[in-house]
Amino acid sequence: MKKWIRTLLGGFILLLLIAKWSPAQYYGEIEEKFDQLTLHTNPLFNYEIFNFPTPDSNSSRLDIFISVSNALLQFVKQEEGGYVAQFELNITIYEHKKEDVTLYQSFEQRIEEDSYQKTVSRGIRHYYFYSVSLKPRRYKMLLELVDLDTRKSLQWKSQIKLKTFRKANFNFSDIVFYQIDTTDVTPRITLLNVSPEFFQKTPYAHYPQLVTPSLVNQRKLYIIGCYFGIYHEVFVTVPLDSLLLTYEIINSSNRVVYKREIRKKVIERLVVGEFKINKIAFAPGEHLLRITVSGHGKPCRIQKEFFFSPVLTVQNIDDYVDLAIRPLRYVANSKEYRQMLEASEKDKKVLLEAFWAKRDPTPQTPENELREEFYRRVNFANHHFFNPFSNRQGWETDRGRIFIIYGPPDDVERPPVKKRQPLYEIWTYQREDFVRRVIFVFKPEWGEFQLVTME
Template sequence: MKSNRWFFLINLMVVFGAISVLGQPNNKDAEIGLPKFTFIGITSPLPDRENIQVDLQISLSYNEVQFLRTDGAYQGEYEVGITFKDKDDTKIAGRIVKRVLKTENYDKTRDENVIDIITEPFNLPAKDLKVIIRVTDLDTRKTSYQDDSRDYSDYYSKSSVLGDVGIIKTESSTADSAGTHTVFWGNQLPEPLDTLHFQAYLLGEIGPYEVQYRLLKDETPVYYFSTKIESALPVDSLLQLKMATTNMSFGNYALELSVRDGSGTTVASRAKFRVHWQGVSGNVQNMTTAIQQLRYIASDKQLNKMLKAKSDKQRKLFMDFWHAKDPTPATTENELMDEYYRRVRFADEHFSGVREGWQTDMGAIYILFGPPDEIERRPFEIDSKPYEVWYYFEINQQFVFIDFTGFGEYRLSEPFNFQRNWEYHP
């Protein structure tokens, strides 16, 4: 860990929105039943300008671990293997960490919101690196892997270096109570925060240093602030910042931090994240749009009531709608909601054109019934317009789509009543 470093603390409490501004990893865990986990890596510069510090944070939900009842409690064990390699596939660092989880509450063992977090620091050469992370359940022996790569060869090419921006979740005590470590949010926040705390390491040779940061929502700047480190001396500093975010809402954000040193060199770092309300499908990007996308399974009365409601009430109505359809209401996951919006995303990715994919006839049928069992395509008929036939054998349905205009937007050949009691068709 870093020691004897100058910590430059900037506490900036500014009301979010008060200033008007003008103008991670490959997941090989595809098999059902393997322990799913997430990880982030926060990179920081070191004074020797030859090495870097990478703080790996690995998160695993309790419900991904097999628990056994032992001596009146429930115990689960898993192991994490971390390997760093260079571009020649030579191992340059590694570590194995074993975790033992204990609880007397059975419900906790099945709760995806109870998270175990491992934080491991590594000092590594600044070169082309690849990290491979293995997680093994020590009872079932099931194993999953993730990896990521990043080239640090030019990391110290400028007079100043700015490490990765980390959005701080908590300061947590270590297992042996010997100190604390910082726990960072990944790219998902479960709800809007009243205050956004973040930090990054700055290594600079020539001052003074102008520090600027801004918050963007859907790539539109919504907040901007700047300050200055007056020292003309070299710095090896932890910049810690915070902003009040009382107006933060559901959506996609980016936090950008930049520093301009005394030589005119500018370095920058960016962290992207999404405010994702707990209990809402991860495929939902915008609450208003998500409500509009319910038009195939909700009545006009339900839609109008949700769309006209204010933010908190709107979310409650949305959640109540899906709770009534939840096939497993005793769990935190709503499989029906997840599947519905997964299909919406697929429709947008594959059927968009003049209209968004979910608004097209093909998108609507896909959302309601899922992928067809068979597709008959007739794109080059001499005596008729191009058409497709989708067959759903299990429900004895077929749908004919015709490209009436010749521009690739296929419409249903016959009207279909979308207002129906939708059920999940896997």
């Protein structure tokens, strides 16, 4: 154990060695592995339900946005080459109490892939959109995926409450959170029952990267990144030409960290509310989005909880200097680390820049490969190892610490759980100068894995 700890002093050497490999490909492989093992993110089948007003006073619009991972599908190898998966997506909506079928729709789908690796990839996802107008009331919904070759099926059930948008002066739709994808890679969306013209009028046409709740806490969204936006609608029942929308983001200390006011025109009794945050300067952690509409009588309000974790880049480190410094406790000496923590905001930036300048392996180039690799690891840890129970950032966990110091393991294994035995995870590092196994045990009371031994 002591020998392993002493190798921390050479952590930056390991970082540099790994940075000279092919990080994009290597990270892709290890990310796929961690995605397969994750406890609470990136499900193989996911769906989001949104409720919007309609021009018809007797109906309410239900939008269903579905994503299916290749890893869930059964692919069959074709004689002429390639692989094909064929399945049905069935949507059944029942009356809440009577169990009468209000709606049933079935859609056959076919997916083709040119390699086996793609057929088992958790990251390759297919998106489907369905929309229907129903009477405002409670329903039960059954989503079913049926493999057409094996006839095996999987089912997901949900309770739905469609609102009437005529009760108050201002009536809010659901809030759609979306991630702004800076890579310009837009997923292809299959329209199950609507026309392209209808779809273009929805928020999903332009912002398909929906932010989805963590499975362990359906009330809270987990936003990873520095660019996101929200979309909603307000149905107005009183005669108005315009109204005022106020957007506030409130942190866990009940302090407003972001505020924006927008005056919007009322067009055919409807107001479309939307705003984007392209640069976020508030700290990571729990937040509350609060939207207030005013313009006639008592203001109306809606709110939504979310957890924010920024992705650190060279361009935004100055905006998150504290977050950029704190993970350095794993690799910096105590004197340097303490100086950065205790410095003024201005001096922190200077000290952080000097810290990385001293460790730049190629000072003659604009890039600092060591710094980029370090924050790549921090971002990876935050994405895969965050604890939604305690809201601990991924880098703060035991798995995050080991990942940041030693990089991606060469192998990750989670043996099947046996009766009366805890869930555990084994990481294997195979380097030229050492081979190590790191063992973590899942602690339910903590909601995360704890380091128990290094061999």
